[in-house]
Amino acid sequence: MNKVKNKSESAKYANRLIHETSPYLLQHAHNPVDWYPWGSEALEKARREDRPVFLSIGYTACHWCHVLNHESFENPEVAAIMNEHFVSIKVDREERPDLDDIYMNAVVALTGQGGWPMSVFLTPDGVPFYGGTYGPPTPRGGMPGFVNVLLGxxxxxDNRRDDVLRGGASVLQHIQPIDLPRRAGDVMELSDGILKAGVESAWRQFDWRSAGWGGAPKFPQAMTIEFLLRYHHRSGESLALEMAAKTLTAMARGGLYDQLGGGFHRYATDNVWLVPHFEKMLYDNAQLARVYLHAFQVTGDGDYRRAVEETLKYVMREMTDxxxxxxxxQDADSEGEEGKFFIWQPAEIRALLGDDAALFVDAYGVTERGNFEGRNILSLVSDPATLARKHNLAEDEMEARLAAARARLLAEREKRVHPGADDKVLAGWNGLMLAAFAEAARVLRDELYRQTAERNADFILREMRTSAGRLYRTWRKGRAKLNGYLEDYANFIEGLLALYETTFDARWFIAARELADSAIEHFADPNGGFFDTSDDHETLVTRPKSLQDNAVPSGNAMMATVLLRLAALTGEGRYADLAEGALRPIQPLLAEHPTAFAQGLCALTFALGPTKEIAIVGDPNDAGTQFLLDATFRKYRPFQVVALARRDETSPIPLMAGREMRDGKPTASVCLNFAxxxxxxxxxxxxxxxxxxxF
Known part of the structure; x- marks a missing residue:
């Protein structure tokens, strides 16, 4: 590490992180800690000097990561201890989900809980032997001091090496992937019974008072809601729709949703969706925009449509390169305070809204006392009909006034110091948002959404695809790097297939199929399912294979989803066989833990069918073709695939083989169960x- 002269106090030092692209790593590039990025250089130094590795994993939007950085990593005295005794490695968990998964499992095995910032101590071979999460520099509130931990x-x-190595070996054994296909008696047939059991389990865990699942902190659970919508579509079960709608309504009315600017915060710190942890993640907003769109198709609820439109506008406005x-x-903090950008004093609102202030404060629960550190998080607390009567307004007029008030407050809020954004581009997360824009363009008939989706797909294929047709994980400011993970392939393929069904430009289907074949070649496990890392990835202490969902869908479950869609479009049984091979061994887990395996349940609903294949012959710009497409996409129909080709066009999609117009008119053919x-x-x-x- 070098000292940098003639710099401010906070930038006296420069370590090896200055060469990284991750904004999170760059935030630590001028710490006095002699940080290394993950790689052979750091591990070889640890072996050569016989020192343990201190591995710190976090991410830009993590509030407590910033606190740990300020309290300890910026402190020269703490840094001196780290530099003397350890080789210190800093990792952005969003760039390296493999390392995050491996070492989070280790921390959970060691302590019974996990979270970020994650601090793990490793042997020079990468074996974890001790770890935890945030700790203050000195003991506080029952937490051990970080300095004491380092010295201990x-x-x-130095003095009990054998005990350390034995402990590491035990942890390593605990974090090896479970070989589920070999668990005798556990493999079940794909069946409707699994779906029903999943819904019943979700019902038992549901919070009927405040909606959602579990207590504080409460997370959005978009994949679980999507499964419930699919089950309702499949079975007509009203209870599934009731749980989904109750949760979507509560989230959209609460502080979890940014009532002015659109978009959802990461999670609620309470159990009533009022007080959020204020960061906004791309993957949450992608999945929630899509599930609200589906709920709008099912119910016609205009509030759901508004959530979709405002969320996508937020992404275009603030989250698009x-x-x-x-x-x-996007960070939770601005000007050093969590949530400062989003909260209001009543006096500010009265000054901006004048006569409409009384209506607004009633609608959004604004009080002098506040609901968050003396200020107000906006949330809809009043029933629209009751509020309209109280203010002697027709509901339409009231909604128009509230919309105008929101616009005025948003314009004023734009003058504030914005939270920072992590401007790296991740292929898999972009795939989720690509799918949301593509499907919203189709359902809501919005040309701007279509253009945004096509531009994104073009960007990923141009900037984040190797000459060999493989995906990179991350891109920032013109530099793409790191092998793509399974989730990158699966989620981006999902986005490409959604875009194909919006534009019917065959290049999106071709790219999706090529990437699927590449993923099969490099990620497939001969025992079934897929590894998170490719066969040419660096060798780690274990090769992770994530089966359950986290904040993003399980790569295995999403890969099963897209392979089933490709099987329907191509007629190739190998895709369906691989998908079922990924789903079959986790059947017991799907029924017992629906909120942890919701994407697997979504894939299973498609696998069980009935799946319809729709082939349309006609010019997409022809009115007759548009009528057929409107009929196809008007309703929420999650168990269908659609292909289209112009008359006399040779389509690369096998579903279109032999399809012709009837009587010179745009024509649709529907197939179900090989009939x-x-x-x-x-x-x-x-x-x-x-x-x-x-049929």
């Missing part, structure tokens, strides 16, 4: 066929 670990390494990629996250109905040219007839459950 250093002493154990000029090159076309989507940024990863096809007669082609139709009338949109009403097509919709009848789509509503049938069997």
């Amino acid at each position: 670990v250093a002493d154990a390494w 000029p090159a076309g990629g989507f940024y990863s996250s 096809c109905r007669l082609p139709v040219t009338d949109a009403g007839e097509l919709e009848k066929q789509l509503d049938e459950t069997h």
Whole structure:
């Protein structure tokens, strides 16, 4: 590490992180800690000098990561201890989900709980032997001091090495992936019973008072809601829809949702969706925009549509790189205070809104006392009809006034110091948002959404794909790097398939299929399912294979989802076989833990069908073709795939083979369970066929 002369006090030092692209790593590039990025240089130094590794894992939007940095890593005295006794490595968990998964499992095995910032102590071979999360520099509130931990670990390494190595070996055994396909008696057949059991389990865990699952902190659970919508569509079960709608309404009305600027915060710190942890993550907003869109299709609730539109506008306004990629996250803090950008005093609102202030404060629960550190998080607390009567307004007029008030407050808020954004572009997270924009463009008939989706897909394929057709994980300011992970392939393929069904430009299908074949080649496990890392990835202490969802869908479950769609479009059984191979061994877990395996349940609903394949021949710009497409996409139909080709066009999609127009008119053919109905040219007839459950 070098000292930098003639710099401010906070920038006296420069370590090896100055060469990184991650904003999170760059935030630590001028710490007095002699940080290394993860790699052979750091591990070889640890071996050569016989020192343990201190591994710190966090991310830009993590509030307590910033606190730990300020309290300890910026402190020269703490840094001196770290530099003397350890080789220190800093990792951005969003860039390296493999390391995050491996070492978070280790921390949970060691302590019974996990979280970020994550602090793990490793042997020079990468074996974890001690770890935890945030700790103050000196003991406080029952927490051990970080300095004491550092000195204690250093002493154990120097004087009780055998105990340390035995402990590490035990932890390593605990974090090896479970070989589920070999668990005798646990493998179940794919069946409707699993879906029903999953819904019943979700019902038992549901919070009927405040909606959602579990207590504080309460997370959005977009994948669970999507599964419930699919189950309702499949079975007509009203309870599934009730749980989904109750949760979506509570979240959209609460402080979890940014009532002025759109977009959802990471989670609620309470159990009533009022007080959020204020960071905004791309993956949350991608998944929530899509599930609110589906709920709008099912219910026609305009509040759900508003949530979709405002969330996508937020992403376009604040989370989109000029090159076309989507940024990863937005911080919780601004000007050193959590949530400062988002909260209000009543006097500010009265000064800005004048006569409409009384209506607004009633609608959004604004009080002099406040609901967050003496200020107000905006949340809809009043029933619209009751509020309209109280203010002697028609509901339409009231909604118009509230919309105008929100716009005025948003314009004023834009003058504040904004939270920082992590402007790295991650392929998998972009795939989730690509799917949201593509599907919203189709359902809401919004050309700007379509353009945004196409621009993003073009960007990823141009800037984040290798010459060999593989994906990179991350891109920032013109520099792409790191092998893509399974989740990058699966989520981006999902986005490409959604974009194909919006534009019917065959290049999106071709790219999706090429990436799927590449993922099969490099990630497939011969025992079933897929590893998180490719076969040419660096060798770590274990090769992770994540089966359950985290904040993003399980790579295995999403890969199963896209392979099932490709099987329907191509007729290739190998895709379906691989998908079922990924799903079959986790069947017992799907039923017992639906909120942890919700994407697997979504994939299973598609696998069980009935899945319809719709082939349309016609010019997309022709009115007759548009009528057929409107009939196809008007309703929420999660168990269908759609292909389209122009007359006399040679399509690369096998589903289109041999399809022709009837009587020179745009024509649709619907197939179900290897049986096809007669082609139709009338949109009403097509919709009848789509509503049938069997032929």
